[in-house]
Amino acid sequence: MFRLFSRNSVILILLLLVSLPAQAQLFPRRRVDTGPKPKNVHGVVQDLGGKPLVGARVFVRDLKTNVVRTLTTDQDGLYKIYALPPTVDYEISAEFKGKASEKRVLSSFLNREDNVLNFQLDVTVVDGGGREPDDAGAEFRTYDLVDLHASFDMPVGVPAPIPSVLLLHGYGEDRLVWKDFARQLLNRGWAVMALDLRGHGESKTRNQRPIQASQEWRTSPHEFPVDLDPALDWLKAQPRIDNRKIVVIGTDIGANLALIASGRFPEVRTVVAVKPNLTESLAMAGSAQDFKPKSALIVVADEAEGNRIKALVTAPSRVQVVPLSGGAAQSVADKRVADAVFQWLKETF
Numbered sequence: 001m002f003r004l005f006s007r008n009s010v011i012l013i014l015l016l017l018v019s020l021p022a023q024a025q026l027f028p029r030r031r032v033d034t035g036p037k038p039k040n041v042h043g044v045v046q047d048l049g050g051k052p053l054v055g056a057r058v059f060v061r062d063l064k065t066n067v068v069r070t071l072t073t074d075q076d077g078l079y080k081i082y083a084l085p086p087t088v089d090y091e092i093s094a095e096f097k098g099k100a101s102e103k104r105v106l107s108s109f110l111n112r113e114d115n116v117l118n119f120q121l122d123v124t125v126v127d128g129g130g131r132e133p134d135d136a137g138a139e140f141r142t143y144d145l146v147d148l149h150a151s152f153d154m155p156v157g158v159p160a161p162i163p164s165v166l167l168l169h170g171y172g173e174d175r176l177v178w179k180d181f182a183r184q185l186l187n188r189g190w191a192v193m194a195l196d197l198r199g200h201g202e203s204k205t206r207n208q209r210p211i212q213a214s215q216e217w218r219t220s221p222h223e224f225p226v227d228l229d230p231a232l233d234w235l236k237a238q239p240r241i242d243n244r245k246i247v248v249i250g251t252d253i254g255a256n257l258a259l260i261a262s263g264r265f266p267e268v269r270t271v272v273a274v275k276p277n278l279t280e281s282l283a284m285a286g287s288a289q290d291f292k293p294k295s296a297l298i299v300v301a302d303e304a305e306g307n308r309i310k311a312l313v314t315a316p317s318r319v320q321v322v323p324l325s326g327g328a329a330q331s332v333a334d335k336r337v338a339d340a341v342f343q344w345l346k347e348t349f
Contacts, residue, residue: 036087036111042080043118045073045094045101052077053121055234056096057140063089063105068143070230072237086111094119097139098147138193140230146211148227149202150195151175152238155186161242163349164191164235166261169328170252170275171218174201177328184338191241195231197224197254219283221290224253228261236267245269247345251328256281259309263292270295270316270348272341274331275324278309293317297344299324299337316348 045056058071058079071079084090089108094101101119137151155162165185167178175194182192196203199213217223236243248271250258255273259281262271273296285291293313299320300306306319320340324331331337 036108037113038083039086039106039113039115040080040082041084041090041092041106041115041117042078043116044077045079045096045119045121046077047123048120050120053096053123054239055138055140055237056094056119056121057230058092058094058119059141060084061091063091070141070143070233072140072233074237075239092117094121095141096121097123099123138234140234142198142226142230144222144226145207146198146227147203147205148195148198148230149175150193150231150234151182152191152193152235153182153186154191154240155189158189160240161245162189162191162240163245163247164193164238164241165247165249166231166235167192167194168197168248168250168254168257169194169200170250170254171213171215172200173252173327176201178332180329181332181338188342190247191238193231193235195227197227197257203227218253218280221284221286224257225260225284228257228265232261232265232267243267245349247271247349249274249341251275251331252277253280253284254328256284259293259296259313260285260291262294262296262313263290270297270344272297272299272344273309274299274328274337276300276309278305278312281309288312295348297340299331299340318344 045053045058047053053073054075054077056073060069060081071081073079087108090106091103092106093103099121101121104117106115139149141147167182169175169177175196178194182194185192199211204211232246235241235246244267246267246269248258248261248268251274255276258271258273259276261268276298282288282291291312296313296317297320298306298309299322301322301324303319303321306321310317310319322334322336
């Protein structure tokens, strides 16, 4: 009996030993991935009193490529960016109303997936508004370090989400030319942002040095068009704004920029281009392949010029012929132009 039990035990043990390699192949040991993971960075931007700064800009610069990504804080002063490549060093800083934070470096040697970087700036905000008492609107910076200024007004008593308009003036003007027209838009329930393009109005510094607009910029893809991205980013970040449906209205170079914005930014639902120039528009876009307006009202004195532009616009599009003279203020003061604009907005929204 003992021998029989021993023989069976030995056979069982041998069978188990033989089966181990097969089991190991069927159920291999899970490998532990110890490589670096993509990095997430988030935090809050506050004033010295601990109040959140709404609309502050946070710059994340890749120290390997020098590419800068610009973020805007939300209504709680928060910013966040996900899935940064982990093998690169990043320089991160914040700015609000011309006040800049220290520059902090997130090292590639820091093998941490979640990273919190908070900033405090030496500015003062008031409760409820997130702005200084004498604030005239928005301030932000382009990737090539031009400081841009804009006004921003919200309509009273309009429920969210509120449609918004970005107004772009002509060469040699500034945002003040839109004063009366902006009031009409506000009365009709639109939030209104009027931008001083680089080299105009209060937007006359680049990296803390004065700049002056040049006629050569009218055909450069590296000057005025660069102002569009941060302006739309700032506008989209405002609470209660419908950030998927923005209208851009411009005259002269502002009209060229409006047409470029129509094809370049999905959040731009439609545009109004008053006195655009097709040759300048194509040059500012970079090429004909980069000029792809998708919805536009084109207001021109020359019907042939309007039709040339219309041929490049994806429907809906319309040409309104008006004998225009003067700058932006004079153009939109013309009842024919104003009526055409408001009718277009009614049809496209």
